[in-house]
Amino acid sequence: MQTTLLGLGIALIAALLAALIGPIFVDWDRYRTTFEEHASRFADQSVRIGGAIDVRLLPTPSIVLRDIEVGPRATPAFGAQSVRMELSLGALVRGEWRAAALEVAAPEISVSLGRTGQLTTRAIGSNFDLDRISVDRLTVSDGQLLLEDLASGARLALSKVSFVGELRSLAGPIKGEGAFAANTGVFKYGIATARGADSSAHVRVTLEPADQPLTIEAEGNLSLIERSPRFEGTFALVRPAGAVLSTGKTVASEPWKLSGKVKVDPSHALFEQLEAQYGPDERNIRLTGAAKIAFGAGARLETVLSARQIDIDRAFATSAAPDRLPLAVLRGLVEAAAAVGRPPIPLVLGFGIDTATLGGGTLQSVRGDISYADNSWSIDSLEFRAPGVTQVRLAGRTGGEPTSPHFNGLFELEAVDPGALMTWVEGADRPRTTLGALRLRGEMSLGRDRLAIARGQGELDRKPFQGNFDYTFSNADRRARLDASISAAEFDLDGAIGLFRAASGGSNFERPGDIVLAVDLGRTKIAGVQAASTKANLRFDATGLKIERLSIADLGGAAVNVRGTIDTSGA
Secondary structure: OHHHHHHHHHHHHHHHHHHHHHHHHOOHHHHHHHHHHHHHHHHOOOEEEOOOEEEEOOOOOEEEEEEEEEOOOOOOOEEEEEEEEEEOHHHHHOOOOOEEEEEEEOOEEEEEEOOOOOEEOOOOOOOOOHHHOOEEEEEEEEEEEEEEEOOOOEEEEEEEEEEEEEEOOOOOOEEEEEEEEEOOEEEEEEEEEEEOOOOOEEEEEEEEEOOOOOEEEEEEEEEEEOOEEEEEEEEEEEEOOEEEOOOOOEEEOOOEEEEEEEEEOOOEEEEEEEEEEEOOHHHOEEEEEEEEEEOOOOOEEEEEEEEEEEEHHHHOOOOOOOOOOHHHHHHHHHHHHHHOOOOOOOEEEEEEEEEEEEOOEEEEEEEEEEEEEOOEEEEEEEEEEEOOOEEEEEEEEEEOOOOOOEEEEEEEEEEOOHHHHHHHHHOOOOOOOOOOOEEEEEEEEEOOOEEEEEEEEEEEOOEEEEEEEEEEOOEOOEOOEEEEEEEEEEEEHHHHHHHHHHHOOOOOOOOOOEEEEEEEEEEEEEOOEEEEEEEEEEEEEOOEEEEEEEEEEEEOOEEEEEEEEEEOOOO
16 A cells, blocks of 8 residues: 555656656647647737747746737737746636736737727737736837827827736726836826626726826727717816825925816817815915817817806915015916926917905906917917906017026006005005006017017007017126117106006016116106207116207206216225
């Protein structure tokens, strides 16, 4: 009996050794045709194995295939550097094909959206059963994915595609995460699907750029109707208050969120119950509306947002500056909008706000249309009513980098009570010269280092004038500079000086170190004294005041003519 058991043990050990060592000495290349035939029947199209083949039976059955091509030899539909499979023993015993682990290295695949909206990929045969494949752990590394829209000719190539997760079947459920690289950078993603009714699937997808704090989420039902994809669910774009980038750098930013319901088909995406929020919950700006994205050659995003009331002061308040003046708040708003980034497609945004709190005052009936195309933003129209019964209108284009945006366009202002407008702009009620109604229009250029109004025309207390204004802000290399010219038949110079001083309050304006001034005025009020026919060309710099010409025909009964230089370089 002991001899019999010993013999059985030796036989079992020999069988195990044969199973473990035997495949090493088998020339599996001799069975290449057999592997290709079985793989072709499984994939429902031609499969070629160009590299070495390895097979192991222990500790688990495993197969390694190298240099694989699927599809026609001239135009392969799928390729991979290698495929390694560990098969489930239990499933094999039951006659099922199930992989305990599947590792695919450097796969290449293409997916296209046809002219009629049908989703196709040549990597899967037309009669392929999506439930044939079940993988407990799927690992994909260094993949290439090409996405094409045949209607528009658009192509998107994703490289370095990776995935780690489980694949119960190609129809789902699927769960895992990975990353890929595109033209705009590197992205991390996560995906989870569950089977639904009528060949649909419940899908949840997250996407995060590696180099900026942003999260994109979508969840809903995905279905194929005559091979045309449809998605209906919810989405959210979120920029958190703080995040750690792939470089390990920690960044802090003002949070914002865009969310709503979405319906997507091959031609367009419709966003309903859209909600846009800027800032944290305790001091945010919130707008609601709807949007539509048209796909194809004329890809375009159109959206309309509205709000009954927003508090811009509270949204942009900081502990260092809880109460800021209007110009400072507006500058922060422009920089915040520029920091949002550039959309991938042309955009048209319309908005309407009934009331907005800015600089302690109230703006009413804020209406505007903004568009983005050709890598630049345009303010097609912007109109609002400010304190002092003031109507402001703007239209033009913006450009520059997010850290240094600039605006060029038309500017128009009508103020019934310029004194009240000055009080709001300056942020303090101080004694001021009483002014009549003010009207001003011209071509404005506004940037981080310059404010200019060219070909300006206006009226001050119903007295028309024309001129140009160009103010350059100071920096480490230069002093502030003012170039101005003005002409009028009748002008209140005292009122104009007071208006300029008030408009510069709380902003980055400072007294210019260099001034170039050209004046051609008729009747003029100077320091409370009436003057007639005032003409002047003045220049002021670090060396002093250069009077190229100063003539006043009648200043309180006296005629004045001055030319010369006042040297201020000494003590």
